[in-house]
Amino acid sequence: MNVFEIIGNIFIIAGVIFTLFGVAGFFRFQNFYIRILVSSKVDAVGMLTLVVGLAFRHGISFFSGKLMLIIVVLLILNPLVSHIVARSAYLSGHEVNDPPEQS
């Protein structure tokens, strides 16, 4: 277990925790627009830290290079899709009346 492995494991555990936050945030909000904002953002961060942790475990290699490429592609596409889904939901008149805020 050299240093790279330990750092990688820490990042992976952090990524899993962020992903669980995303799931928790998903059920916390009932409004669609808040839900898409929270879950897609937290999901992207969770995925990012987790894949960086994976890259750490493999050190400097061809594998990590491909992982970095996947990170770039995902970081470009994820917000793009979330924006398009939210925009087309709004344009097609998807009003969501917030449930009475439970104190």
Place this chain on the structure above:
Amino acid sequence: MDLLWIVLWIMLACSFIYLWLIIRGPSIWDRLLGKNLIATKIIVMILIFASINDSAFLLDFAIIYTLSGFIGIIFIALFLAERKKRRNP
């Protein structure tokens, strides 16, 4: 059970939770959001599996799946927006 296997199972559990949301989701837009999140989870699972078996060719699958999956979602969303307009102009 190595750390990566545990993480793999956690990711699988998360995607099943999102799957339950897709079924329950009040509107079609929630379902689309659920599909998007499950797609990300699947990609992460592919990466973890590739890291476990140390097989670099699996990463190409993840890249292709990412691109095709997201393009699919984009056009589904655009179609749904148009469908609502055509129904009640």
